[in-house]
Amino acid sequence: MENLGKSIERLIGRKKGKGRLPPAAARGALGVDVVEATPQSSQPSSGALNWPITEEDIADREYHPEVFYQSPDGIFVMLVSAPSKMVFTDAYGQTGEMHPADPYE
Numbered sequence: 422m423e424n425l426g427k428s429i430e431r432l433i434g435r436k437k438g439k440g441r442l443p444p445a446a447a448r449g450a451l452g453v454d455v456v457e458a459t460p461q462s463s464q465p466s467s468g469a470l471n472w473p474i475t476e477e478d479i480a481d482r483e484y485h486p487e488v489f490y491q492s493p494d495g496i497f498v499m500l501v502s503a504p505s506k507m508v509f510t511d512a513y514g515q516t517g518e519m520h521p522a523d524p525y526e
Contacts, residue, residue: 474509474517481508485523501525 483506490501507519 442521443447471512471515474511476507477510478508488525489523 482504484502485505487502491498511519
């Protein structure tokens with residue numbers, strides 16, 4: 422019995438090319454950069470949060486209004502709400518807030 426691929430080629434025809442592409446030229450490896458972020462002083466100076474930051478209590482979060490989210494294929498429907506406010510504490514005990522945009526608008 423003939424190969425299915427050969428039968429299809431016979432029916433629709435096949436354009437003959439010059440053959441395979443030549444192998445790609447060899448490339449060198451990418452360089453490696455190592456960076457270490459360490460605090461320069463023991464006291465905060467810029468007013469920014471200093472790592473590591475931690476979220477003390479997840480119950481302090483605030484949320485955008487709940488919405489029904491439907492998967493692109495329409496099979497799943499979920500009731501979701503994204504966080505609208507999260508409170509973090511940095512290494513020096515200062516607090517900061519993050520206010521993410523509503524992804525379902």
